[in-house]
Amino acid sequence: MRYSGFLTLMSLWLAEDSQASAAMSTTNLLSILSRGNWSTGTVLSAPGSTDFTDATARWDVYRPPNYAAALSIHSEQDLITAVKLSTANNISFLATGGRHGYSITFGNLQNGLALDLSPLDTVAVDAAAGTLTIGPGVTFGDVMDPVYEAGYQIQTGTCTCVEMIGATIGGGIGRLQGTYGLVIDGLLSARVVTAAGEVLEVSENFNADLFWGIRGAGANLGILTSATYQLHPLTGNYTSIDLIFPASRNVTYFTALENFNTSAHWAIETEILYNADINGPEIIASYVYEGDQEEALKLLAPILDVGPSFINVTEVPWNELSAIAAFATDAEVCENGSIYDIYGVNLRTLTAATWIETEGQSSSVVFESWANEAVVAVADEKTAYPWRDTTTYVMLQFVWSTSDSSVEAPSIAMAQKVRDTLIETSGYDDLAVYVNYANGDEALEEMYGARKLPRLAELKKKYDPSNVFRYSNPLPTAYS
Incomplete structure (x- = not known):
């Protein structure tokens, strides 16, 4: 693990009284996170450092979340550790890959922990099976050349810079949906870290209830560490x-x-x-x-x-x-x-x-x-x-x-x-x-949609009863 932000912390300790509480929050947060047995490459950073800026930079800065520290995740196990440490110590956090979301509900997170998933950027095309497997740091632009070179195409959003999994879990609209459906319609399976820090394989055959929920309301139910999609043969220009x-x-x-x-x-x-x-x-x-x-x-x-x-x-x-x-x-x-x-x-x-x-x-x-x-x-x-x-x-x-x-x-x-x-x-x-x-x-x-909410509330209660994932248009744990 690398640590970034020592000089920033020193300057915060010397800051005026109005900033003292933010400094203490950062200090405590870094102290707790230092207990994690992090992989080589995972970066813990504090405000003011380049690593922190890179881990929290957003497309839209209107009513944004505010962070006291950031952790750039290098492995699925590190994410599990981060979620468990955060929930055990009542640390509010937000996990993001591309950071293109713009709901004002993100701004409800103040002095929290940024879990930066952008380093998890693996792209794997199985040409024989006609599938694509990616990590949460992968953008639409990242998959286009590898998929095309393998002789395939896939439905995507319109902008290349948007994180693919982030767009997927809300539905995933785009130019090819008339031919192939929404991006969620191409999702075959995923690995999901729950609020309890468990990793679940989800598909039509495994944990099918959660697989149903992440295809439209996924930001409320867990953090996807990988996703596998169905590809389609190229059709021409x-x-x-x-x-x-x-x-x-x-x-x-x-x-x-x-x-x-x-x-x-x-x-x-x-x-x-x-x-x-x-x-x-x-x-x-x-x-x-x-x-x-x-x-x-x-x-x-x-x-x-x-x-x-x-x-x-x-x-x-x-x-x-x-x-x-x-x-x-x-x-x-x-x-x-x-x-x-x-x-x-x-x-x-x-x-x-x-x-x-x-x-x-x-x-x-x-x-x-x-x-x-x-x-x-x-x-x-x-x-x-x-x-x-x-x-x-x-x-x-x-x-x-x-x-x-x-x-x-x-x-x-x-x-x-x-x-x-x-x-x-x-x-x-x-x-x-x-x-x-x-x-x-x-x-x-x-x-x-009113007809979906009763089932979504049941899933929220089952997989996130403490409402850990509450900063992206949050769902309730009960609905009538």
């Missing part, structure tokens, strides 16, 4: 078509989109945003088709007839799709350290009037209209994920600089207003939200 429409075409465009045939082969992302160069809103769209360019453009004629002011068409292999699609902004949007106050809304029905009404009312409004044929083909009771009939996932993004907190309250008020507008024509009776897109202010039923 994809066509990425990026379009820009002036705001004046909003009615025509959204009407055409409402009537567009979004078959299993299409993944459509439309964003309404403010463009400072033109001092007004504009519409940008990313269309991805599972097939060649000629066929894609022929099918896209109703959208192209609207008259985009910009068009870019690229045919790409599967492993380059995330990096190239959506104006090749993947690297840009993956940068850490920005403020994102995000609200999600699921739509079961597509209504042009609703899209038009949201225009210009936030920093950006993203509509992800992923085909869902393979998603709804999976029986609803098979997994904890509750929203298989969703056709469009909406993300309201409010962004501001750290020096301009004056916009926070107006942004929240606007977000709630726009969200209420979207609910009215969503096709659901009330708010439904993909839990990975949840702001954290939603009701349990709005994230997990």
